[in-house]
Amino acid sequence: AQTVTQSQPEMSVQEAETVTLSCTYDTSENNYYLFWYKQPPSRQMILVIRQEAYKQQNATENRFSVNFQKAAKSFSLKISDSQLGDTAMYFCAFMKASGTYKYIFGTGTRLKVLA
């Protein structure tokens, strides 16, 4: 069975600094997708970044980048130049690429950006 683990329930970072959120997963699948979602206090779930497991290159979206280590089953999110608006819950999610549908979310990391 697939699992997604976010071992940091809470983190804080000073504005303009860099922070890394960790995510590990367990699967026997070879092809899959990984996502990071942001949930601000408004509760809206916002897609931050997506990674296909078959791609070796790490995905990047502006200030957000991932460090995808397939062998280690690790998918960390790096936020550079943190902004107050980055304060939110961040969820890591795993989706199978074939077979029966499986979309599994981690329990989230609460990130607070400090002024």
Add this chain to the structure above:
Amino acid sequence: DTAVSQTPKYLVTQMGNDKSIKCEQNLGHDTMYWYKQDSKKFLKIMFSYNNKELIINETVPNRFSPKSPDKAHLNLHINSLELGDSAVYFCASSQGSLLGDTQYFGPGTRLTVL
């Protein structure tokens, strides 16, 4: 313009009541989903519809019944509400039903059962 909208945003009701949550997407997507986020923030998929057809039905009490009148709408009806149904319910949509399709989430509906 809101891409995925849900109504109501907040719902407070008594145990035993029946309630509905509505979801609409204006993205032209073919697939819609319902998720439940419990008090520990854990997200779990409940249902998915592709072009009005049920394609995913996780282990959910049959008190929960999704209804899709058209592919832009997926409503969730809950009968005989229980305390444990208190949660935030998220609707989402994706372009297709292919695994890996990016899903776009609505703002959530916080349901409180007293």
